[in-house]
Amino acid sequence: MTLTKLTLAAVGLAIGVSGFAVTEAKAAEQFIPSMVYRTGPYAPNGTPFADGAMDYYKMLNARDGGINGVKLVVEECDTGYNTDRGVECYERLKGKGETGAAAFSPLSTGITYAIIERATKDKIPVFSMGYGRTDASDGRVFPYVFTAPSTYWSQASALVRYVGGEEGGMDKLKGKKIALVYHDSAYGKEPIATLETLAKKYGFKFSKFPVTHPGLEQKATWLTIGRKLHPDWVFMWGWGVMNQTAIKEAAAVGFPMDKFIGAWWSGAEPDTRPAGKAAIGYKSAAFHSPGPNFIVHQDIFKYVYGKGNGTTTEDKVGEVLYNRGLINSVFVSEALRTAMAKYGNKPMTGEQVRWGFENLNLTSAKLSKLGLSRFMKPIKLSCKNHEGGTPLRIQQWTGQQWEFVSDWIQPMNDVVRPMIEASAAKYAAEKGITPRTCN
Amino acid sequence: MLYREAGQFKTSYAKDQAIFPILQDRVMLALVLVVAFVAVPMLASEYWLSTIMLPFLVFSLAAMGLNLLTGYAGQLSLGTGGFMATGAFAAYKLAVAFPEMNIIIVFLLSGVITAMVGILFGIPSLRIKGFYLAVATLASQFFLVWMFNKFPWFTNYSSSGVISAPPRAVFGNFFVTGSSASPVDKYLFTLVIVCVLALAAKNIVRSHIGRGWMAIRDMDIAAEIIGIKPLQAKLGAFAVSSFYCGISGALWAFIYTSSVEALAFDITRSFQILFMIIIGGLGSILGSFMGAAFIVLLPIFLSNAPTLIGFSMSVELISHLEAMIFGSLIIFFLIVEPHGLARLWQIGKEKLRLWPFPY
Numbered sequence: 188m189t190l191t192k193l194t195l196a197a198v199g200l201a202i203g204v205s206g207f208a209v210t211e212a213k214a215a216e217q218f219i220p221s222m223v224y225r226t227g228p229y230a231p232n233g234t235p236f237a238d239g240a241m242d243y244y245k246m247l248n249a250r251d252g253g254i255n256g257v258k259l260v261v262e263e264c265d266t267g268y269n270t271d272r273g274v275e276c277y278e279r280l281k282g283k284g285e286t287g288a289a290a291f292s293p294l295s296t297g298i299t300y301a302i303i304e305r306a307t308k309d310k311i312p313v314f315s316m317g318y319g320r321t322d323a324s325d326g327r328v329f330p331y332v333f334t335a336p337s338t339y340w341s342q343a344s345a346l347v348r349y350v351g352g353e354e355g356g357m358d359k360l361k362g363k364k365i366a367l368v369y370h371d372s373a374y375g376k377e378p379i380a381t382l383e384t385l386a387k388k389y390g391f392k393f394s395k396f397p398v399t400h401p402g403l404e405q406k407a408t409w410l411t412i413g414r415k416l417h418p419d420w421v422f423m424w425g426w427g428v429m430n431q432t433a434i435k436e437a438a439a440v441g442f443p444m445d446k447f448i449g450a451w452w453s454g455a456e457p458d459t460r461p462a463g464k465a466a467i468g469y470k471s472a473a474f475h476s477p478g479p480n481f482i483v484h485q486d487i488f489k490y491v492y493g494k495g496n497g498t499t500t501e502d503k504v505g506e507v508l509y510n511r512g513l514i515n516s517v518f519v520s521e522a523l524r525t526a527m528a529k530y531g532n533k534p535m536t537g538e539q540v541r542w543g544f545e546n547l548n549l550t551s552a553k554l555s556k557l558g559l560s561r562f563m564k565p566i567k568l569s570c571k572n573h574e575g576g577t578p579l580r581i582q583q584w585t586g587q588q589w590e591f592v593s594d595w596i597q598p599m600n601d602v603v604r605p606m607i608e609a610s611a612a613k614y615a616a617e618k619g620i621t622p623r624t625c626n
Numbered sequence: 627m628l629y630r631e632a633g634q635f636k637t638s639y640a641k642d643q644a645i646f647p648i649l650q651d652r653v654m655l656a657l658v659l660v661v662a663f664v665a666v667p668m669l670a671s672e673y674w675l676s677t678i679m680l681p682f683l684v685f686s687l688a689a690m691g692l693n694l695l696t697g698y699a700g701q702l703s704l705g706t707g708g709f710m711a712t713g714a715f716a717a718y719k720l721a722v723a724f725p726e727m728n729i730i731i732v733f734l735l736s737g738v739i740t741a742m743v744g745i746l747f748g749i750p751s752l753r754i755k756g757f758y759l760a761v762a763t764l765a766s767q768f769f770l771v772w773m774f775n776k777f778p779w780f781t782n783y784s785s786s787g788v789i790s791a792p793p794r795a796v797f798g799n800f801f802v803t804g805s806s807a808s809p810v811d812k813y814l815f816t817l818v819i820v821c822v823l824a825l826a827a828k829n830i831v832r833s834h835i836g837r838g839w840m841a842i843r844d845m846d847i848a849a850e851i852i853g854i855k856p857l858q859a860k861l862g863a864f865a866v867s868s869f870y871c872g873i874s875g876a877l878w879a880f881i882y883t884s885s886v887e888a889l890a891f892d893i894t895r896s897f898q899i900l901f902m903i904i905i906g907g908l909g910s911i912l913g914s915f916m917g918a919a920f921i922v923l924l925p926i927f928l929s930n931a932p933t934l935i936g937f938s939m940s941v942e943l944i945s946h947l948e949a950m951i952f953g954s955l956i957i958f959f960l961i962v963e964p965h966g967l968a969r970l971w972q973i974g975k976e977k978l979r980l981w982p983f984p985y
Binding site: 223225226227230234263264265267270271274275278279282296297300301303304305307308320321322371372373374376377379380397400610617618619 | 672673676677681722775782785786787788790792793804805806882883884885886887889890892926929930940941942944945946949
C-alpha cells in the first residue's frame with residue numbers, strides 16, 4: 188500500500204509539474220500534438236508515417252521559421268494503436284501550448300471514434316485523413332471532424348470503378364466475383380456497406396473475409412479464396428503485419444497479384460518488401476504520389492537532413508507512408524495558414540483552426556507554391572463537405588518501388604454522399620444533435 | 627503505537643462482526659472516502675479524472691468481479707473480457723431501445739444479463755477444474771467477442787461495429803454519459819457505483835455464500851461432504867462475478883471511453899485483469915483495488931515520467947522503457963511477496979501493531 192501511495196503521490200506531483208510547464212510556454216508558438224505509434228504490433232507502418240509528419244513541421248520551422256512567424260511546437264505521444272492509450276494521449280496533449288492543441292490526427296479508426304465527442308466538446312478539430320468515421324464528412328453533424336481528402340466509402344467506390352474500367356465497362360461487372368479481405372475491426376468494416384450497395388447496383392457477387400487482429404493467420408481465408416471461391420478481384424482493407432501475410436498467402440494459392448488491390452493503408456513498402464518476389468504486381472489505392480522526387484522533399488533534404496536534424500534516415504524519405512505523414516502535416520499547417528489569414532498571425536485556438544480547415548482551398552497554384560504539384564490533386568473543403576472527395580490513383584509494386592498504373596479515378600459521389608448524409612442523420616438522432624445549417 | 631486495538635472492547639455480536647472491527651481502520655477508511663469523494667473532485671484536473679481515476683475505478687470493479695470468482699471461489703477464468711463486452715453491448719442495446727430508462731437501471735440490467743451469460747459459461751466448471759476450466763472459459767472470451775463483431779444487430783447496424791454511448795442523465799441535469807457530461811460528474815457516479823458494489827462484495831464474502839465459495843476453493847470434495855452444494859456455489863460465483871464484470875464493461879463503454887468496439891475487450895483485457903488480481907492479491911477485495919492501481923496507473927506514470935523530470939527522449943524509447951520497467955516491477959513484487967500487494971499491506975499492519983517494540 189505504501190508503494191501504491193508513493194506511486195500515486197508521484198503521479199500527482201508529475202501532473203502538478205506538467206501544469207506549470209504549460210504556463211511557461213512562450214508567445215508565438217503553435218502547439219501541434221502528434222499521436223503516433225512507434226511501438227506495438229503496427230509500429231512498422233506507424234513509424235514512417237510519424238517520421239514524415241514530423242519532418243515536414245521541422246522543415247517549416249527551419250525554412251520559414253514556422254507559419255507566418257509562428258513557430259510550430261510538435262509533441263509526439265505513443266498510442267501503440269490502443270484506444271484507451273489514445274484517449275490518455277488526447278487528454279494529456281489537448282491543453283498544452285498557449286492556445287491548446289491545433290488539431291488531432293489519431294491515426295487509428297478506433298481512437299478517432301473515441302475522441303470525436305471529446306474533441307467536439309473541447310472545440311479542437313479532429314483531422315482523420317482517410318480513416319475514421321466516414322459519415323463525419325457531413326460537416327453539419329460533425330463540425331469538428333475532417334476526413335479530407337477521401338474516405339473509405341469513396342475509396343471502395345473508386346476501386347469498383349477501376350475494376351469496371353479494367354473489365355471493359357461497368358456493365359461487364361455483372362456476374363463477376365469480388366472478395367473483400369478485411370481487418371476485423373472498426374477500420375476494416377467501413378467499406379462493407381458501400382460495397383454491398385454497389386454489388387446490388389452493378390450485379391457483381393460480393394463476399395467478405397474477416398481477418399482477426401493482428402492478422403498473422405490467414406491460411407484458411409486464402410484457401411477458401413484461391414481454391415473454392417475463385418473471385419475475379421480481391422480487395423483488401425488491412426493494416427500492419429496483416430498486409431504482408433495476405434500477400435504471401437495469396438501468392439501461395441496462386442492468386443494473380445494484379446487482381447489483388449489493397450486500400451491505401453495496405454499499399455506501402457513495409458507491406459510489400461517482406462513478401463519479397465511474391466508481392467510483384469500487387470496493387471493499391473493512393474491519394475498522393477510515392478517517391479522522393481518532389482520539390483518539398485528537396486527542401487526536407489536541404490533544411491532538415493542537411494543539418495543532421497532528420498527524424499529517420501535519408502533513404503526512407505519518400506516512402507509511401509512517409510509521404511502520407513507529410514501530407515497529413517501539409518493539411519494541418521495549411522489549415523493553420525488559412526485560419527491566420529482571417530484571425531491574424533498568432534497561435535490559433537482549436538476553434539480558429541476549425542475555421543481554417545473548413546475554408547481550406549488547396550488550388551494547384553497553392554500546391555505548386557508548397558512544392559507539391561503533381562504530388563496530389565487540388566482540394567477544397569466546405570462547411571457541408573469535410574471530405575473534399577479527391578480522385579484516387581492505383582499504384583503497383585514493381586519489386587523495388589511503387590508506381591502509378593492508372594489515371595486519377597473519381598469516386599462515385601452520387602452513391603456515397605447520400606449514404607454519408609443518411610448515416611450522419613442517424614447519428615445525430617441517436618445523440619440528440621441538431622445539425623447546423625450550411626449556406 | 628498508534629495502530630493498536632488495546633482497550634477497544636466489543637460489547638455486542640454486531641460490533642464483533644463488523645467489517646472493520648478496529649477503530650483505526652474505520653478512521654482510515656473514512657479518510658480515504660473523504661479524499662475520494664471530496665478532495666479528488668475538488669483538486670484533480672480533468673486529465674487526472676478522465677484518464678487516471680476513471681479507468682482505475684472501472685478496472686477495480688472488473689478485478690473485484692474476477693477476484694470473487696478466482697480468488698474466493700477458486701474458479702480460474704479467462705473470460706473476463708468477454709463478460710465485460712457483454713455488459714457493454716447489453717447496456718448499449720438497452721439504452722438505445724429504451725431511451726427513457728434510467729441509466730442506473732440500464733447498468734443493473736446489463737449486469738443481470740451478463741450474470742446469466744456467466745452462468746451459461748460457468749456450467750463446465752461443474753465437471754472440470756483448474757487449467758482445464760481456464761481453457762473452457764477462454765472459449766467464452768473468444769465466442770462473445772466474435773459474436774459482437776459478427777452480428778451487426780448488437781451495434782444497431784453501425785457500419786464500423788463501434789457503439790457509442792447516447793447522452794443520459796441519472797436525474798435532472800446530472801449527465802453522466804455523452805458530450806455534456808463533466809468529468810467530475812462521471813467520476814462521482816462511477817465512484818458511487820464502485821463503492822456500493824465493493825461494500826456488497828465485502829459482505830458477500832463474509833456471508834455463508836462467500837464461506838461456501840472458499841470451502842469449494844480449498845477442497846471441493848470436503849465442501850460437498852459438509853453440505854455445500856457445488857452447483858449452486860460455483861454457478862453463484864460465476865453469476866456474481868459476471869454481474870460485476872458486466873457493470874464494469876458498461877462503465878468502460880459509457881463513462882470511460884464513451885465509444886467502444888468489441889476488439890477493446892479482447893484476450894489481452896482478460897489477462898490484464900487476471901494480472902491485476904494476482905499482483906493485488908487473490909482473495910482480497912482491497913487487493914483488487916491495489917492491483918488495478920498498479921496495472922493502470924504505473925504505465926501512465928512511467929510514460930509521463932521522463933518528460934517531467936526533464937529528460938527529452940524519443941517516444942519509442944519511452945514506450946520500450948515503460949514496458950521494461952513495468953515488467954521488471956511485476957517480477958520484483960511477485961518475488962518479494964507472491965501473495966500480492968494486499969498481503970504486503972497485511973504484513974505491514976502486523977508490524978505496525980508491534981511498532982516500536984517488536985519482539
